[in-house]
Amino acid sequence: MRTLLTEQELNEGVDRLAKEIDSHYGADRPLTLIAVMTGSLVLFADLIRRLSMPQRIGVIQAASYRGGMRSGELTVDAAMLIDVANRNVLLVDDIFDTGKTLDHLTVLIRDLGAKSVKSAVLLHKQREHVVDLRPDFAAFQIPDEFVVGYGLDYLDMYRNLPYLGVLEPAEIQATADQAAS
DSSP states (O other): OEEEEOHHHHHHHHHHHHHHHHHHHOSSSOEEEEEEETTTHHHHHHHHTTOOSOEEEEEEEEESOTTSSSOOOOEEEOTTOOOOTTOEEEEEEEEESSSHHHHHHHHHHHHTTOSEEEEEEEEEEOSOOSSSOOOSEEEEEEOSOOEEBTTBOBTTBSTTOSSEEEOOHHHHHHHHHHHHO
16 A cells, blocks of 8 residues: 555644644634544544634534445434534534535535534545535645545545555455455
């Protein structure tokens, strides 16, 4: 597996991301942070510990890959979402790829009465997006490659890697074979 971002580079990127968010919101403005599960959990844990403002945290589950490498139909489970009415909300996601997930979730959170909705992502993939929305905060711009590690997966594997790697075709096949057995 080819390393795209090292553990140190990821830590530095999350530091920059937290400083940018802190600068935007300030240390005294309460913020409700919502992790888009499951890919953002590693980023989310690291990010919330670096932010200085009072925080409320929650999760929402959104999935569009479900075992493949291509984005499919988006499903959302908001059963564990905390109340966002009249709150400043920051959606935290792992990657901005097509943009459909964050676009859909932004509308959902606004419809639930949030005062403001912004988004932060670890990775903003450089490719054609299918929505007009762009993340408000992004730690890294990356090429259009299939990446794993630091919370991102392929067939529910590789989330635990402390770096961001690009899966090569042989690794993709080997992982698919292993998952099938």
